[in-house]
Amino acid sequence: MTQPAANLTPAARRSDDILDPGSLMRIKALELRAKIVVQGFMHGLHRSPYHGFSVEFSEYRQYSPGDDPRYLDWKLYARSDRHYIKRFEDETNLRCHLAVDSSRSMSYGSLGYTKADYAATLAGTLAYFLSLQHDAVGLVRFDERLDDILPPHYRPGQLRRLMLALERPSAGRGTDVAEPLRQFAEYVSRRGIVVILSDCLAELDGLETALGTLRSRGQDVILFQILDPAETSFDFEESLLFEDLETGRDLYVDPQQVRAGYLEKLEAHNQSVRATCDKLGIEYFPLTTDQPLDGALHDFLQTRMRRGRRVSRRGV
Numbered sequence: 001m002t003q004p005a006a007n008l009t010p011a012a013r014r015s016d017d018i019l020d021p022g023s024l025m026r027i028k029a030l031e032l033r034a035k036i037v038v039q040g041f042m043h044g045l046h047r048s049p050y051h052g053f054s055v056e057f058s059e060y061r062q063y064s065p066g067d068d069p070r071y072l073d074w075k076l077y078a079r080s081d082r083h084y085i086k087r088f089e090d091e092t093n094l095r096c097h098l099a100v101d102s103s104r105s106m107s108y109g110s111l112g113y114t115k116a117d118y119a120a121t122l123a124g125t126l127a128y129f130l131s132l133q134h135d136a137v138g139l140v141r142f143d144e145r146l147d148d149i150l151p152p153h154y155r156p157g158q159l160r161r162l163m164l165a166l167e168r169p170s171a172g173r174g175t176d177v178a179e180p181l182r183q184f185a186e187y188v189s190r191r192g193i194v195v196i197l198s199d200c201l202a203e204l205d206g207l208e209t210a211l212g213t214l215r216s217r218g219q220d221v222i223l224f225q226i227l228d229p230a231e232t233s234f235d236f237e238e239s240l241l242f243e244d245l246e247t248g249r250d251l252y253v254d255p256q257q258v259r260a261g262y263l264e265k266l267e268a269h270n271q272s273v274r275a276t277c278d279k280l281g282i283e284y285f286p287l288t289t290d291q292p293l294d295g296a297l298h299d300f301l302q303t304r305m306r307r308g309r310r311v312s313r314r315g316v
Helices: 030-046 074-080 115-132 158-167 178-187 207-216 229-233 255-280 293-307
Strands: 002-004 060-062 084-086 095-101 136-142 146-153 192-198 219-227 240-244 250-253 283-288
Touching (some): 030 115, 030 293, 095 115, 095 146, 115 136, 115 158, 115 192, 115 219, 115 293, 178 207, 207 219, 219 229, 219 255, 219 293, 283 293
Parallel strands (some): 095 136, 192 219, 219 283
Antiparallel strands (some): 002 240, 136 146, 240 250
């Protein structure tokens, strides 16, 4: 997406809810933003039909064949009629890599914050939640290549290191989604979940092969495609000078003339991304940066529960 040289910003969304992205992004500390989203999400679960969903992902996990029955919590069984095992401090339930696009196209934003801000906050939210569950979480950032590789761990200081890496400014310019993911597929060895956060505004040649390699190596993959509302509507009215954020080239555009063609090409591009994900059994979630982040967290957890994969250092 190119950025208008003129300072034209759509009207701010009217919401007093702290989980509204506009309110959330005014909080400078990334870890605090993530904590607020997670706490709001958990509070909502306790007041919703998904009550119990939070129990399974906090101090307990559901009983699986082969677990030692001595560790069953019978009091919790009496209340919920479900078998749960008290989770030990050293147990890792999941290994998760967060793969975050740090290319220049992610620096576009029409709402007072950028796609990069939104992606970092979502990645931080997932990392914060997973760390509460004693899950091992790591990070890679990419533009044309892999950068800031932080292997997944559950240990003191890991969450802080991950937040600092997410807050670090990116020097990336162009985007090549396929090649960095191909490199990453060669790097990652142990099974787990890979969560990709990107606008996917790049040539898609090789994307299916790269994602297919990840899947063939036993990785569950989730893709959040993050776009700005102005990119999905292209509701600019006047002729503007646009700057291509990745090449620096200026383009003078009459939105009235190009809107229909632009939206048609964007829809075809996004459908190609979706079709690739569907073919490979990858969960695909399109997001715009005005959507509350707790919804994305809910989508992530629903995916995890549907697949029912629980990877443990104990081999359970």
